[in-house]
Amino acid sequence: MPSWKVTLPCTRAEAEAIDAAEDLGLDSAPVLMTTEDVEDDAERWHLDAYFEVEPNDAAVAAVQALVPSARGRAPAIEQLDDEDWVTMSQAGLEPLHVGRFYVHTAAQDAPPPEGARVFRIEAGRAFGTGHHETTSGCLAMLDGLADARFTDVIDIGTGTGLLAFAARELWPEARVLATDIDPVAVDVTRENAEVNAVPGIDLVVADGALADAITDRAPYDLLIANILAGPLVSMAPEVAAIAAPHATVVLAGLLGRQASEVIGAYTACGCTLEARDDRGDWTILRLRAGAERYVPTAPIDPAGRDGWALDI
């Protein structure tokens, strides 16, 4: 999770021109947020850039370059603890209504729409209040599959658990396994499952899809992974290998310009593209696994995955 913040004042025009997922050409891409501050009846704006690692001089310079009006001003650089980030990222988030799902955080208590399945999601130290385009896009994609029948579901990179909970709601008979590389996310998912009275979510801390706890219960007929383009590409053979013939695969976390590379990686493992939803800079893909179970052509070594650092 992001843990450093670089702040600079900016103008409204600069704020409006800044894109949250702007590619600054850095190894560690920041999340950018612009905020309007009202002080003494005057309109002021500032830019916050959240980094997962301490920003170096090049990273700070890249942020400064976004706001020429702040030339000569020293940026405020602050280290955040996880709770600070979470509080900030949840503050002001409006409840979200996607298909039959209504998602809110503890900060909002407006009455939900009648008939909606309500999830109160605390991100804790994990990702996924539903407000990111990737999460809401996956929710919409799952909601659109409500008439399908699935018996074995896996949510790889579950974050707060929200997508696994939606799957549980849509397919009450299915076995649902939620995994994350981050043990904190698994704890947060367990807590959220309790708060929302979501039964029967099995949880595993695992990197990718190679762990015995995952492969032992393969194949899965619905696979969901909202991670990032690099890991999605390098994980394609292991994800395809746990998919049942004709399984549905929902992928997110990729930018639109990365879609062809991700689609190519899964096509090479027997999948075909069925649907694509572009939301802002982000793209959600739905693919169908091949008619026969995919067998990787070479043994997969997670330590040998080479796509992780790719800026594709």
Ligand SMILES: C[S@@+](CC[C@H](N)C(=O)[O-])C[C@H]1O[C@@H](n2cnc3c(N)ncnc32)[C@H](O)[C@@H]1O
């Ligand atoms: C963008 S968040 C998505 C969270 C949630 N599924 C959602 O849609 O809101 C990506 C999650 O994937 C997890 N992750 C990253 N790399 C992973 C890997 N190799 N294996 C499993 N999970 C991974 C991260 O810890 C994080 O919780």
